[in-house]
Amino acid sequence: MLTKAAHNEHIKKGWIIMGRYLRRFPGQLxxxxxxxxxxxxxxxxxxxxxxxxxxxxxxxxxxxxLMTAVFLMVGWIVIALLTYIVVISQTRLxxxxxxxxxxxxxxxxxxxxxxTFSERTVGAYVSWFTNDIQMINTQGLTSFFMVTEEIFGTSxxxxxxxxxxxxxxxxxxxxxxxxxxxxxxFNRVLNQTNTALTEENEHFVNKTEDxxxxxxxxxxxxxxxxITQRIVQSSQxxxxxxxNQSKAQTAVQVTGFLGNVIAQVTxxxxxxxxxxxxxxxVGTLSxxxxxxxxxxxxxxxxxxxxxxxxxxxxIFAKYAAAQPAVRTKKxxxxxxxxxPLIALQQVTFKYPQQPIxxxxxxxxxxxxxxxxxxxxxxxxxTLLKIIAGYLTTYTGIVSFEGQNYRAWGQRTxxxxxxxxxxTPQVISGSVSDNLQLTKxxxxxxxxxxxxxxxxxxxxxxxxxxxxxxxxxxxSSLSGGQLQRLALARGLLRGYQILLLDEGTSxxxxxxxxxxxxxxxTDPTLTxxxxxxxxxxxxxxxxxxxxQFPVTTSTDSSGITPHE
Numbered sequence: 346m347l348t349k350a351a352h353n354e355h356i357k358k359g360w361i362i363m364g365r366y367l368r369r370f371p372g373q374l375x376x377x378x379x380x381x382x383x384x385x386x387x388x389x390x391x392x393x394x395x396x397x398x399x400x401x402x403x404x405x406x407x408x409x410x411l412m413t414a415v416f417l418m419v420g421w422i423v424i425a426l427l428t429y430i431v432v433i434s435q436t437r438l439x440x441x442x443x444x445x446x447x448x449x450x451x452x453x454x455x456x457x458x459x460x461t462f463s464e465r466t467v468g469a470y471v472s473w474f475t476n477d478i479q480m481i482n483t484q485g486l487t488s489f490f491m492v493t494e495e496i497f498g499t500s501x502x503x504x505x506x507x508x509x510x511x512x513x514x515x516x517x518x519x520x521x522x523x524x525x526x527x528x529x530x531f532n533r534v535l536n537q538t539n540t541a542l543t544e545e546n547e548h549f550v551n552k553t554e555d556x557x558x559x560x561x562x563x564x565x566x567x568x569x570x571x572i573t574q575r576i577v578q579s580s581q582x583x584x585x586x587x588x589n590q591s592k593a594q595t596a597v598q599v600t601g602f603l604g605n606v607i608a609q610v611t612x613x614x615x616x617x618x619x620x621x622x623x624x625x626x627v628g629t630l631s632x633x634x635x636x637x638x639x640x641x642x643x644x645x646x647x648x649x650x651x652x653x654x655x656x657x658x659x660i661f662a663k664y665a666a667a668q669p670a671v672r673t674k675k676x677x678x679x680x681x682x683x684x685p686l687i688a689l690q691q692v693t694f695k696y697p698q699q700p701i702x703x704x705x706x707x708x709x710x711x712x713x714x715x716x717x718x719x720x721x722x723x724x725x726x727t728l729l730k731i732i733a734g735y736l737t738t739y740t741g742i743v744s745f746e747g748q749n750y751r752a753w754g755q756r757t758x759x760x761x762x763x764x765x766x767x768t769p770q771v772i773s774g775s776v777s778d779n780l781q782l783t784k785x786x787x788x789x790x791x792x793x794x795x796x797x798x799x800x801x802x803x804x805x806x807x808x809x810x811x812x813x814x815x816x817x818x819x820s821s822l823s824g825g826q827l828q829r830l831a832l833a834r835g836l837l838r839g840y841q842i843l844l845l846d847e848g849t850s851x852x853x854x855x856x857x858x859x860x861x862x863x864x865x866t867d868p869t870l871t872x873x874x875x876x877x878x879x880x881x882x883x884x885x886x887x888x889x890x891x892q893f894p895v896t897t898s899t900d901s902s903g904i905t906p907h908e
Contacts, residue, residue: 687745776811784838
């Protein structure tokens with residue numbers, strides 16, 4: 346939970362981040378701002394032509410009247426053409442900024458460790474790339490350009506009013522300050538409601554994804570109505586957050602509107618008094634009306650847009666707060682290669698309310714094969730995740746090559762140790778895509794490893810299988826094929842320490858025995874494998890069998906040698 350001071354610092358940082366994204370495209374940004382200035386300059390100039398039209402009419406000067414009308418027509422045509430170019434240019438720039446934000450978000454996620462990433466659900470991260478980006482576009486970036494437009498328009502209009510009479514410009518300036526300042530009283534509420542809405546968008550995506558992912562078992566139990574119930578309930582909460590945000594924004598808009606009306610009437614009344622005292626021409630009344638509209642409509646809108654821009658700061662602040670802590674990685678100058686390869690000393694792991702296991706001491710020798718047995722829920726998978734470097738919130742000491750895990754650093758450990766879960770994951774694309782990921786392996790290398798895990802029986806089957814699409818979440822492959830594909834990924838990269846969590850549970854018995862025998866007879870491989878249904882054909886090939894949780898029947902290392 347962030348303190349108030351820390352929260353304010355993150356909000357400030359979020360504002361800075363938005364400015365950095367805008368400055369990342371200086372050429373495009375400058376071009377858009379110049380176009381906006383031209384449009385506003387011509388718009389103000391067109392407003393002054395209203396005074397000339399009225400003065401020419403009063404003087405019955407037909408030539409002046411017609412020429413002014415022509416200039417006015419040409420001016421608005423130019424404004425229309427430039428506005429089209431401005432909109433296209435803004436859209437291009439906003440989309441480029443969106444791409445930059447998404448790229449940076451992926452880099453942020455890429456540098457998270459396992460536990461930090463798991464603090465949020467996948468749905469929450471999806472919301473970052475969809476709902477948050479949409480809010481940044483509509484309330485942040487679009488509002489920024491609108492505020493810029495209002496600043497240019499107001500500045501040019503004030504200069505034009507000064508040319509008619511200094512009191513008009515002075516009065517407009519005072520009223521402008523009031524219109525901008527008064528809506529700031531809603532800043533705090535606006536920030537709170539925007540933060541609540543973006544957080545609820547995350548929750549809504551999470552809850553929707555959760556209930557829809559359970560379609561299969563809900564269908565089996567005739568409980569699909571639960572999908573409607575859960576989504577409607579979540580929608581009601583989201584509705585309230587959106588309503589609260591709308592109330593805050595509308596309060597800003599109404600305040601700006603009232604200030605706008607009062608200011609315009611005041612300025613037009615002042616110009617009328619000046620005209621009656623012959624300090625300005627009668628036509629000034631028309632120009633003052635138009636220019637007052639430029640100034641105060643702009644300022645009324647500016648208050649609204651500034652409020653919306655401030656409302657996006659919590660989103661950027663959320664990204665800043667989610668930056669992973671920098672962890673120092675140590676690459677020991679002298680590594681200890683003596684046995685054991687991996688050792689656990691008095692290791693305890695627990696979730697907030699529930700201990701998983703306590704005071705576990707185990708050691709694993711290089712090149713040895715270990716079978717981890719025990720009842721479901723005993724913590725075997727958690728133990729493998731600790732050994733793999735995924736989980737770090739344990740107590741006790743875990744060491745690799747005699748060096749404490751915390752000195753190695755999580756990413757360095759994961760370059761050495763591969764953990765394969767019972768339910769493997771894939772990305773959309775071909776089998777080849779899922780084997781290579783960010784690497785480039787030859788077709789021959791990939792075919793060899795596919796044969797080794799039994800996904801193909803002959804090399805000539807390899808090219809077609811490599812091109813096969815795995816489908817959404819691997820739907821085109823069976824569970825056994827997915828497990829073997831995950832194993833092939835690891836073998837292709839030459840990992841020498843392999844942690845298998847029921848890694849062949851979905852594979853047919855004959856193929857599973859073949860795969861396990863291949864792994865168990867590899868003298869260079871250190872293997873720790875969980876299995877609830879070990880095969881009689883391969884059990885004798887294990888060097889050690891560990892009954893977990895560790896009991897007093899084991900030796901001092903916590904391991905029972907296999908006879």
